[in-house]
Amino acid sequence: MKIFEFEYKCETSIIHKLDPRAKLVYVILFTVLTIYFTNPLILLLIFLSSVPMAILGKIVRKWLISIKSSLFFIIFIFLFNFIGIFWTTGKIIDTIIISIAMTIRFISLISIFSIFFLSTSPEDLMQSMIKLKIPYEYVLTFNMAIRFVPTLAREAQTIIDAQRSRGLEFEKGNIFQKVKKYIPILIPLIISSLRRAEVIADAMESRAFGASKTRSFLYTLTMSKKDFIFISICIITFTIFLFLRMFSYIQ
Amino acid sequence: MIEFHNVFFSYQPDKEILKNINLKINKGELLAIIGPNGAGKTTLLKHINGLLKPQKGYVKVLGMNTKETTVATLARHVGFVFQNPDHQLFAETVEKEIMFALINFNFPEHEIKERVERILHELDLVKYRNKSPFVLSGGERKRVALASVLCYDPSILILDEPTIGQDYRQKLNLINLISKLNKEGKTVIIVTHDIEFVADFIPRCIIMSDGRIIADGPTEEVLTNSKLLLENSLLLPQLVEISLALDINPPTINFEKLCSIIKKIIEMKEL
Numbered sequence A: 001m002k003i004f005e006f007e008y009k010c011e012t013s014i015i016h017k018l019d020p021r022a023k024l025v026y027v028i029l030f031t032v033l034t035i036y037f038t039n040p041l042i043l044l045l046i047f048l049s050s051v052p053m054a055i056l057g058k059i060v061r062k063w064l065i066s067i068k069s070s071l072f073f074i075i076f077i078f079l080f081n082f083i084g085i086f087w088t089t090g091k092i093i094d095t096i097i098i099s100i101a102m103t104i105r106f107i108s109l110i111s112i113f114s115i116f117f118l119s120t121s122p123e124d125l126m127q128s129m130i131k132l133k134i135p136y137e138y139v140l141t142f143n144m145a146i147r148f149v150p151t152l153a154r155e156a157q158t159i160i161d162a163q164r165s166r167g168l169e170f171e172k173g174n175i176f177q178k179v180k181k182y183i184p185i186l187i188p189l190i191i192s193s194l195r196r197a198e199v200i201a202d203a204m205e206s207r208a209f210g211a212s213k214t215r216s217f218l219y220t221l222t223m224s225k226k227d228f229i230f231i232s233i234c235i236i237t238f239t240i241f242l243f244l245r246m247f248s249y250i251q
Numbered sequence B: 001m002i003e004f005h006n007v008f009f010s011y012q013p014d015k016e017i018l019k020n021i022n023l024k025i026n027k028g029e030l031l032a033i034i035g036p037n038g039a040g041k042t043t044l045l046k047h048i049n050g051l052l053k054p055q056k057g058y059v060k061v062l063g064m065n066t067k068e069t070t071v072a073t074l075a076r077h078v079g080f081v082f083q084n085p086d087h088q089l090f091a092e093t094v095e096k097e098i099m100f101a102l103i104n105f106n107f108p109e110h111e112i113k114e115r116v117e118r119i120l121h122e123l124d125l126v127k128y129r130n131k132s133p134f135v136l137s138g139g140e141r142k143r144v145a146l147a148s149v150l151c152y153d154p155s156i157l158i159l160d161e162p163t164i165g166q167d168y169r170q171k172l173n174l175i176n177l178i179s180k181l182n183k184e185g186k187t188v189i190i191v192t193h194d195i196e197f198v199a200d201f202i203p204r205c206i207i208m209s210d211g212r213i214i215a216d217g218p219t220e221e222v223l224t225n226s227k228l229l230l231e232n233s234l235l236l237p238q239l240v241e242i243s244l245a246l247d248i249n250p251p252t253i254n255f256e257k258l259c260s261i262i263k264k265i266i267e268m269k270e271l
């Protein structure tokens, strides 16, 4: 069993060097697109448009892993939609098309977000949020949540290992029994996260977190020409997709 | 019994964690694995019950190739107590926690009750039986984790850093328990940073560093090799330091032996 891979690794590709705010524009625009469209072909196009990003960012391997590790959810979403829609409409072809669309939509979202997180360092992200005038406490909370995803993933792996060592078999049993087998994984995961949160809070307060109203920063971000070019490309692509929508109406 | 043959392993393609591990452990042995943080000790242990499979070479346990055997099958014979008890405790009560493995392995009901009872007494946990494992102290949680594995009586026992957070009395209890289990014929493998613990109680010692086994032999020999230990940033056992300071050659980790040598030195001075 392998867990999500969202860990940022310091690399120097064009995508890594972009300002996080520019990448955030990409994420927002393309997330809007994936939610807006329901046509599976267009959704597939949106997904494909994220592939060059992964290649340019030299993160193809990790990007593939994060898509692969969400396979469980992908199958789940497909089945859930399939059963749900078939139940209410009873039309088999429509059901298949919509289920496929929903599945591609989910894969695209995973793709877009993993590209963002795999190519953006937590520090950069934090800086850009501060630039966007978000209060420091929220920025820090968000940042820590992201930073602890890899820790959490590794911890989940260890917990799975520990319970398998005590004879827990995930492969066996029907769907209800399988779901029940996640209890021995989830409880230790939640408890040890809470324990860690407590320790971190204490450690931060003992190092004077929140002692003064203003704080200094080690480095700041600036937007450059390549960021504006990138944003322009994103907006142009976004507009093209919207035209596609109009086009499909005319048809 | 346990055999590693040219084993290589890496979590990520570009970084090898185990590099050409060769190791034989016989039935009934008691041995320690020591080495700096990140040396790959836990990774090596996870190969013994098949949680990790070698990418090159093979691991055989009780004649079974771990690549062809499920973890559950191996786990019935290999008990593995993890470094951090919080990674496995989840049940409402200590008693239920101990039952978990017994139920997984399909023990009959009367035997489950019997075994839980026995292990609660053996590990001094009777007074906590109906408490939640989460309200116990760190050292107590560690004992619950140990109990939850010992209860199904595996013939090989793996303990990842069992002495952490144990007070002196519990450490003595642990040592007694380990030697009792070992006398019953169980193979016990212990990973630890507690070098005095190894020097005093464990007959065979393996040193790992950077994914390799760099020493393997009787503890008396391995732990008195001061050059090797210092090169791998390991602390010398205190008795070895005393031996070195007094120019006793060869150094020793045996308390009685060292005392008699020191007595002799004193007597010679007095003459």
Ligand SMILES: Nc1ncnc2c1ncn2[C@@H]1O[C@H](COP(=O)(O)OP(=O)(O)OP(=O)(O)O)[C@@H](O)[C@H]1O
Pocket: A154, A157, B011, B012, B017, B035, B036, B037, B038, B039, B040, B041, B042, B043, B044
């Ligand atoms: N799930 C994992 N994914 C990626 N790398 C890992 C994983 N688990 C361990 N590692 C890496 O493998 C190396 C060896 O880890 P291992 O846990 O085997 O060391 P160890 O000898 O047990 O150390 P310690 O004394 O700290 O317990 C470390 O560099 C660690 O970062």
Ligand SMILES: [Mg+2]
Pocket: B041, B042, B043, B083, B160
């Ligand atoms: Mg370890």
